[in-house]
Amino acid sequence: MVSVAIGRRDDPDAAEELRQLVESSGITPVGHVAVRRDRPDSAYYIGSGKVEEIKAQAAAAGAGFVVFDVALTPAQQRNLERALELWVLDRTALILYIFSRRAKSREGKLQVELAQLEHLSTRLVRGWSHLERQRGGLGKTGGPGEKQIELDRRMIGVRVRQLRERLKVLEKQRRTRRRARSRRDVLSVSLVGYTNAGKSTLFNALTRSAAYAADQLFATLDTTSRRCHVVDGVEVVLSDTVGFIRGLPHSLIEAFKSTLDETAEADLLLHVVDAASPAREEQMAEVDRVLAEIGAGDVPRLVVYNKIDIAGREPEVVRDPCDTILSVAVSARTGAGLDLLRGAIAEFARRSSADQPFSDEAPTWSPSATA
Numbered sequence: 001m002v003s004v005a006i007g008r009r010d011d012p013d014a015a016e017e018l019r020q021l022v023e024s025s026g027i028t029p030v031g032h033v034a035v036r037r038d039r040p041d042s043a044y045y046i047g048s049g050k051v052e053e054i055k056a057q058a059a060a061a062g063a064g065f066v067v068f069d070v071a072l073t074p075a076q077q078r079n080l081e082r083a084l085e086l087w088v089l090d091r092t093a094l095i096l097y098i099f100s101r102r103a104k105s106r107e108g109k110l111q112v113e114l115a116q117l118e119h120l121s122t123r124l125v126r127g128w129s130h131l132e133r134q135r136g137g138l139g140k141t142g143g144p145g146e147k148q149i150e151l152d153r154r155m156i157g158v159r160v161r162q163l164r165e166r167l168k169v170l171e172k173q174r175r176t177r178r179r180a181r182s183r184r185d186v187l188s189v190s191l192v193g194y195t196n197a198g199k200s201t202l203f204n205a206l207t208r209s210a211a212y213a214a215d216q217l218f219a220t221l222d223t224t225s226r227r228c229h230v231v232d233g234v235e236v237v238l239s240d241t242v243g244f245i246r247g248l249p250h251s252l253i254e255a256f257k258s259t260l261d262e263t264a265e266a267d268l269l270l271h272v273v274d275a276a277s278p279a280r281e282e283q284m285a286e287v288d289r290v291l292a293e294i295g296a297g298d299v300p301r302l303v304v305y306n307k308i309d310i311a312g313r314e315p316e317v318v319r320d321p322c323d324t325i326l327s328v329a330v331s332a333r334t335g336a337g338l339d340l341l342r343g344a345i346a347e348f349a350r351r352s353s354a355d356q357p358f359s360d361e362a363p364t365w366s367p368s369a370t371a
Ligand SMILES: Nc1nc2c(ncn2[C@@H]2O[C@H](COP(=O)(O)OP(=O)(O)OP(=O)(O)O)[C@@H](O)[C@H]2O)c(=O)[nH]1
Pocket: 193, 194, 195, 196, 197, 198, 199, 200, 201, 202, 212, 213, 214, 215, 216, 217, 218, 219, 220, 221, 241, 242, 243, 244, 306, 307, 308, 309, 310, 330, 331, 332, 333, 334
């Protein structure tokens, strides 16, 4: 695997995240080359010296392919594959691959397939005949000529249209369910945050259920919602959602739109942060960016610093001078601080039923709350 830092110093957090991504996809990394550049090279993204270094290392380690921690253009990918004589997977393809392995619901599977096809269709220009020639084919006889590529492209187009139509139907059903829920007048609260922050663990702790939580990236793809008793007299519908990551492929955000729309329409977002991660500041900024992109930038937000058991912090509620709650520090694993979090959700619920949370004079829940 190759981590590439552009215009930054070598970033150990980025290399660590790449390792987690690779392992989450079921691939065993056999080597790592760090590259730092001021600006990407148009032909290879990296310099030709580095290309040689990677080639030698990959050969020595018997690597089957090389993963790049950046989004490569189709031309860069092709050039790298030619030079390295190995398959090249870029960050976008890697994330799409993990998503395809994780998708469980029908909607999730269709969404991932759509994103993969859209990613692929930009890469069909002259196809991968270069690798096919070198490696003696991919099982097809003759290899794809221009005609085959034209045919492939047309078939992809047909499938993309099919997927879009099916997803539209599912989206309608989702809307109907959502409307039924909001008629019941229950506050909807969504857990959002960087992948592996502990959203599912927190969801389970708050709802006493057993959604899948694991030490891998993108353990959760499908939104799960459950009614949740917060304190006496306060109930909410809590939703566990897909995690975000730096460089989330745009095609994926597009494909997951209806799932993400649900997030954007929540009454309150709990932004779950891994307080023990050295990269938490960048991760929070990335989550803010994606939330803005999906139109959830204005939804009231409360930061939940999680994993305080390993971050060495005490449970606490932080308020601003106007008494607005900015953040709560908890451990979803040990349960420390969960009473404070329940109290904070209840406080929000009470204020919002009193119709106060958005008043201009006394802003209560700032959308970009950080501590
Ligand atoms: N020490 C500690 N570990 C935690 C805590 N909360 C979650 N974890 C661990 O962090 C890992 C990720 O937890 P998940 O709940 O799956 O995280 P997530 O945010 O749902 O991740 P994705 O679904 O992949 O986006 C798991 O190994 C959890 O056991 C915590 O409070 N303390």
